[in-house]
Amino acid sequence: MNTTYRVALGGFGGLVLIAGLTMVPYPGPGWLIVFAGLGLLATEFAWAHRVNTFAKHHYHRWMRWIARQHPVVKLAVMTATCAIVLVTLWLMGAFSLVGGWLGLRWGWLRSPLLIG
Structure with a gap:
């Protein structure tokens, strides 16, 4: 047990x-x-x-x-964190999903990892 x-x-x-x-x-x-x-x-x-x-x-x-840290360093850390979030959302297909809801079929919204 x-x-x-x-x-x-x-x-x-x-x-x-x-x-x-x-x-x-x-x-x-x-x-x-x-x-x-x-x-x-x-x-x-x-x-x-x-x-x-x-x-x-x-x-x-x-x-x-x-x-x-100086506010510039804090801003740089926040910017890097934001970039990581945006890239992972793009890779997971979130931008394409939301774009589809809004009728946007822009190619750059599509994740390179998703097929279909």
Whole structure:
């Protein structure tokens, strides 16, 4: 029974962790979900506790570093984050989908990864 519980918890915690990692560059609770997934895994797996501690430490370190930076550096980080979000939305076909709703059939909206 213990093995079944650990496998189920590992699977669920892993899915939560992957979902959180996917959401990190987007506005919203990406890091919170990453830490929740690691927290779930840490209840049964020592490696997850170590990764969770490491990740929280470096997340807080990064946020303190950003807070100390000149507004130009903050703007550059925000611009890079925005570029990552826009590129991933384009690659996933979101622009083509919304363009289709609006009747726009522009070729550059289509993702190079989607066929059809």
